Amino acid sequence: MNVMPDRDSKETSATHGAYLKLRELILTGELPPGDKLKIEQLRKLLETGASPVREALSLLTSDMLVERIDQRGFRAAPVGKANFEEILMLRCTLEETALRASIRNADAEWEDRLVLRHHHMQRAGLRKAPDFEDAHKAFHMALLDNAHLPMLERYCSQLYDLNIRYRYLAAGGPSYKKRDIAAEHQNILDAALNRDADAATAHLIDHYRSTGEYLSSQMDG
Amino acid sequence: MNVMPDRDSKETSATHGAYLKLRELILTGELPPGDKLKIEQLRKLLETGASPVREALSLLTSDMLVERIDQRGFRAAPVGKANFEEILMLRCTLEETALRASIRNADAEWEDRLVLRHHHMQRAGLRKAPDFEDAHKAFHMALLDNAHLPMLERYCSQLYDLNIRYRYLAAGGPSYKKRDIAAEHQNILDAALNRDADAATAHLIDHYRSTGEYLSSQMDG
DNA sequence: ATGTCAAATAATATCGATATTTTTGGAGAG
DNA sequence: CTCTCCAAAAATATCGATATTATTTGACAT
Structure with a gap:
């Protein structure tokens, strides 16, 4: 039966x-x-x-x-340098919009969520846990989700995934340089907790641009 | 064969x-x-x-x-004021990005395309042709398609359609106020042909905001 | 009356098979 | 030797039917 x-x-x-x-x-x-x-x-x-x-x-x-x-x-879907650079550009534009809106709505619960996600990401990163990828995305999305703009969140999530794909294709795994990425994350977190939208978006965009340039250099040109 | x-x-x-x-x-x-x-x-x-x-x-x-x-x-998909306002905000952000990139790449062929689309839209509008809706979208998308950013274009096209839906829901048809809309389109076209990105985006955003406020006032609140 | 539970009903999700369409491979003509 | 065209093979798109799951209905006990 x-x-x-x-x-x-x-x-x-x-x-x-x-x-x-x-x-x-x-x-x-x-x-x-x-x-x-x-x-x-x-x-x-x-x-x-x-x-x-x-x-x-x-x-x-x-x-x-x-x-x-x-x-x-x-x-x-095919890949290419132009596609990668469009993704990078859109992420910078859209995530800046979302992050500023999130900070505008900042409250205690959001701060708690951020701290927690950041902590989980750190733990997973130190242990080289296979769920670091998930924790990393969860932290980044938590930065944006206080905007309460569901379509914008959806776009950012899509673009995040498309970017993951390029990381895997370039490096064969999630083992891109972890050197000062922890510091970059800390900077973003601190600025968000201080509700300093300008500093937070600047750090976020720097974060994307620097890993973006690294990947872009590895591609074809 | x-x-x-x-x-x-x-x-x-x-x-x-x-x-x-x-x-x-x-x-x-x-x-x-x-x-x-x-x-x-x-x-x-x-x-x-x-x-x-x-x-x-x-x-x-x-x-x-x-x-x-x-x-x-x-x-x-359900509708609501918050959803409508998110669509409006995203359109302003994304279309500004796309239009500026389009103008940056401006060339003679693009200008021809713009003039042609604008003309077709005008003809359809005067005759109250049922394909005005299509011509209107074609003109707006032509403003953006010289950016050569396919994902951004796709987002803009999606958001355009979602906005159409609110127009129909509010008015029962595409008969929203046509008073000075022709003039607004003319302003956008002229600024684009002059390759004046600031003026073009300002006119475009005004265009969306004004029809947006009209629709928003008709909704629930 | 009212709330709960089980049978009946309705709708979705999935399968297996068929019809169409595209791609492949090769024979014959130029 | 190359190109065209046709038949064979493969893959997709679609159909009809069934199994699974959600929703409604109504009887029963409280």
């Missing part, structure tokens, strides 16, 4: 599962940019039907990680 | 057809905000199968016109 004693705590949807798995594969470069994504091949890889795979791919086009060519299937 | 006297502009895909039709229905308010979008109901309305409907709805979530609730189907 039924299949398994399934643990109800988790998300039980073939489509959503396929979405998360495919997203991971594309972000890490295991499905390389420009590659044709054949339904049958993915169906076997993810051990599910064709319908969930198709829907997951459709959802990934929203995130600009997959391109859909009508009547000709799907492919992993 | 070739196929048929069939125009290549014709899109032969049930999914894409359903996408265009559903998009239209949501933008014009025929499928009202918050409404549950039942597959079976849409399947009959669009005279197609369930798979194309599902995929079209998935694609519309990218455009933020449809919300997907896992295991509980789809619904037309």
